[in-house]
Amino acid sequence: MKKIELEIVALSHSITQTHSYAVVLGEVNGMRRLPIVIGGFEAQAIAVALERMQPSRPLTHDLMKNFMMAFNVELHEIVINDLQEGIFYSKLLCSTDHDTVEIDSRTSDALALAVRFGCPIYTYEHILESAGILMEDEEKKKEEEVAVTSTTESGDKEDLKSMSIEELQTLLNDVLEQEDYIRAIAIRDELSNRKK
Numbered sequence: 001m002k003k004i005e006l007e008i009v010a011l012s013h014s015i016t017q018t019h020s021y022a023v024v025l026g027e028v029n030g031m032r033r034l035p036i037v038i039g040g041f042e043a044q045a046i047a048v049a050l051e052r053m054q055p056s057r058p059l060t061h062d063l064m065k066n067f068m069m070a071f072n073v074e075l076h077e078i079v080i081n082d083l084q085e086g087i088f089y090s091k092l093l094c095s096t097d098h099d100t101v102e103i104d105s106r107t108s109d110a111l112a113l114a115v116r117f118g119c120p121i122y123t124y125e126h127i128l129e130s131a132g133i134l135m136e137d138e139e140k141k142k143e144e145e146v147a148v149t150s151t152t153e154s155g156d157k158e159d160l161k162s163m164s165i166e167e168l169q170t171l172l173n174d175v176l177e178q179e180d181y182i183r184a185i186a187i188r189d190e191l192s193n194r195k196k
Contacts, residue, residue, distance in 0.1 A: 004122060006123055008025060008115065021037070022035050022036065023111060033134075034080075034123065034128060038108035042112060043108075045059055073094050074095050075092055075114070076119060078090055078092055078113070078120075078121050079123065079124075080107055082127075088131075090107040091103065163190075172187045175187065
């Protein structure tokens with residue numbers, strides 16, 4: 001089967017499920033999108049890597065990467081290889097000096113590792129056919145302008161707009177200390193917007 005390369009185009013609150021997030025994968029050089037609902041911890045792990053934040057202590061996926069690197073295990077690619085009853089299944093294609101293996105993985109964990117290793121993400125046509133969404137040209141342009149979206153509630157955005165730069169900086173330090181990296185991204189974005 002021919003593999004189709006995907007890239008992460010958005011990360012946001014899930015519209016369909018409370019306390020969940022959606023990572024949206026886009027077909028490279030294509031118009032189709034593959035939304036996948038993931039948990040809050042996994043969304044945070046992906047967001048931290050996408051935003052190149054440095055947590056004070058390694059997150060679980062950072063630990064996994066460090067472990068793999070220490071034992072010369074290379075992650076070549078991840079493949080979202082199945083979809084059963086709304087659940088996506090993935091495999092990690094890894095190798096050492098002596099062997100190449102495929103390791104079963106939750107898709108959210110596979111994506112968190114793919115971002116950390118900078119490896120490609122693939123799926124198959126039948127998965128995009130059954131769970132993908134075709135984007136219109138205008139929607140794709142808007143999506144590219146937004147890229148990775150902030151995952152805060154709209155009320156939080158308004159609260160951030162009413163704060164001074166000093167208050168935002170203090171809040172940013174507090175949320176980083178609490179390891180709430182998703183909220184930290186929104187605060188950092190607000191600070192960046194004010195500096196423009």
